[in-house]
Amino acid sequence: MSQQSRIVAYLPSLRFLVRRLRQALVAPPRSLGALTAMGGERQAPPPLSSFLDNPFIVNEQFPLPGNGAIDSSPLSSTGTTTYIRVDSSSSSSSSSSPVLECGVQKSPKFLQSSFFELFPDAPSTGIRHRSELMVITLCQKTINDMTAWTSDVQEERQELLENFIESGKCICGKLTASGYWADFIDPSSGRAFFGETYSASTLFETDDRFRFFGFDIVDLGCCKCISHHLWGMHVFVGVLFTNAPPESPVLRELMQE
DSSP, X not given: OOOOEEEEEXXXXXXXXXXXXXXXXXXXXXXXXXXEXXXXXXXXXXXXXXXXXXXXXXXXXXXXXXXXXXXXXESSTTOOEEEEEEOTHHHHHOSSOOOEEEEEEXXXXXXXXXXXXXXXXSOIIIIITOSOOEEEEEEEEOSXXXXXXXXXXXXXXXXXXXXXXXXXXXXXXXXXXXXXXXXXXETTTTEESSOOSOOSOOOXXXXXXXXXXXXXXXXXXXXXXXXXXTTBTOEEEEEEEEOOOTTSHHHHHHHOO
């Protein structure tokens, strides 16, 4: 099986991510030619596609966009290589660890047809026949162990679900405004959020296809649970799909300051 590369950013919260995206809608575009820092200039980072296509780029100490570091260790048996950067703005606003992981990865080609079954309303021209489908995962670290069945767990899950849906609408809105197709899966139903045509296909967070995006699916006997490589069962996972290329401004905004 060929190795699939993921780019992962750790952020303070979903609210932080949404606020940054909304500000980017009205803020003047930043120059990609050179960025001014401490009175000097430095080269703009290479496009995200260069990291997704070649997981062995180590030209600099911090090769990712922004204050980037690299961790080339596989997270699961799929051989997924993850590039990790911690958003420096989180350290200035809070001393606590980030509670949001945002990952971007090209879908394995052998899974694309099953993913498109989730979106019968997706335009056929230029979407279903594209060679690339980008998958965006938003993982929120939870206070409670999500394998438990308590009122506290249910209340936290409902709050995180609402946070994800609002964030998904914001991200997809920005992608569609930029001319791309985008939709996300409603975790409560396992179906496309914007889809009007019914589909029998579903994608819940315990689906084995999540193994190809750096997660483990643990069989507890009575049920299954998704497990994060850092947070274990303390995680709530949402997923979005788009045909936007990794070098598109929206995806770059997701992964850099």
